[in-house]
Amino acid sequence: MSGRRVVVFPSVAELGSTLAQLVSSRAEKALSTGASFSLGLSGGSLVSILSKELPAVPNLDCSRWLIGFCDERLVPFTDPESTYGLYKNQLFGKIIIPEERILAIDPSLPVQECADDYAGKLSKAFNTEQIPVFDMLLLGIGPDGHTCSLFPDHPLLQCSMYPTYYRILQRTVAPISDSPKPPPQRVTMTLPTVNAARCVVFVSTGGSKAPVLKQVLEGGEGPALPAALVAPRQGELFWLVDEPAAASLTSQVERPGPGAKL
Numbered sequence: 001m002s003g004r005r006v007v008v009f010p011s012v013a014e015l016g017s018t019l020a021q022l023v024s025s026r027a028e029k030a031l032s033t034g035a036s037f038s039l040g041l042s043g044g045s046l047v048s049i050l051s052k053e054l055p056a057v058p059n060l061d062c063s064r065w066l067i068g069f070c071d072e073r074l075v076p077f078t079d080p081e082s083t084y085g086l087y088k089n090q091l092f093g094k095i096i097i098p099e100e101r102i103l104a105i106d107p108s109l110p111v112q113e114c115a116d117d118y119a120g121k122l123s124k125a126f127n128t129e130q131i132p133v134f135d136m137l138l139l140g141i142g143p144d145g146h147t148c149s150l151f152p153d154h155p156l157l158q159c160s161m162y163p164t165y166y167r168i169l170q171r172t173v174a175p176i177s178d179s180p181k182p183p184p185q186r187v188t189m190t191l192p193t194v195n196a197a198r199c200v201v202f203v204s205t206g207g208s209k210a211p212v213l214k215q216v217l218e219g220g221e222g223p224a225l226p227a228a229l230v231a232p233r234q235g236e237l238f239w240l241v242d243e244p245a246a247a248s249l250t251s252q253v254e255r256p257g258p259g260a261k262l
């Protein structure tokens with residue numbers, strides 16, 4: 001990992017605009033050397049921030065982007081809890097990404113089959129039986145420290161710590177049917193997939209996130225929270241947060257001026 005950057009913004013709008021610039025710049029970089037730019041999206045509060053700011057980037061050509069989902073809730077796309085459904089309504093109508101380049105789950109399948117099916121889609125799109133390497137993943141963090149659908153104290157996390165669970169550890173995505181946050185059935189990227197990415201960006205806003213950010217970024221007692229286990233092996237790691245979310249941090253952070261690029 002090439003060093004974590006914690007960047008604090010005075011407002012969600014400024015954060016969002018820098019996030020959009022960051023996505024655009026990493027897309028340009030990926031497309032200058034490769035055939036596509038692979039971007040993994042999360043749900044929750046990220047959806048509206050990204051959907052507002054990304055279409056505002058001038059001359060954004062998304063025709064060679066490949067979109068995946070860091071996690072997804074196992075509900076129909078028409079359900080307000082569906083992350084794909086939210087992006088379809090709020091973003092995909094505003095930027096042109098060929099439909100076949102958006103890798104969504106099949107919500108009609110039972111959760112285990114759904115995870116296997118989604119893993120198969122990733123494997124085909126990345127043309128590998130190994131862990132896919134995304135150019136960029138956008139993550140959120142819940143007040144409990146979860147990220148993707150990886151929750152504190154969940155066996156999916158223990159898998160990453162105990163070699164006896166090696167088979168599971170190597171999975172690209174996993175099903176979860178007991179999510180403490182509804183809806184209970186979900187599909188999520190595993191930590192090995194998250195940590196293989198070239199660039200991982202957490203987005204966190206609002207005062208309700210201040211205590212968990214303090215714990216994840218500056219340490220606390222007890223086992224590491226899921227978000228604290230995100231440490232890309234060779235990629236970049238950004239935390240983009242607003243002032244209320246950063247309120248309890250005492251470690252060094254960056255406060256870029258207006259329009260600054262990361």
Ligand SMILES: O=C1O[C@H](COP(=O)(O)O)[C@@H](O)[C@H](O)[C@H]1O
Nearest residue numbers: 042043044045046140141142148
């Ligand atoms: O349930 C989920 O929550 C996290 C965090 O969401 P936020 O609204 O607190 O930012 C999100 O990143 C994840 O994709 C989602 O499924």
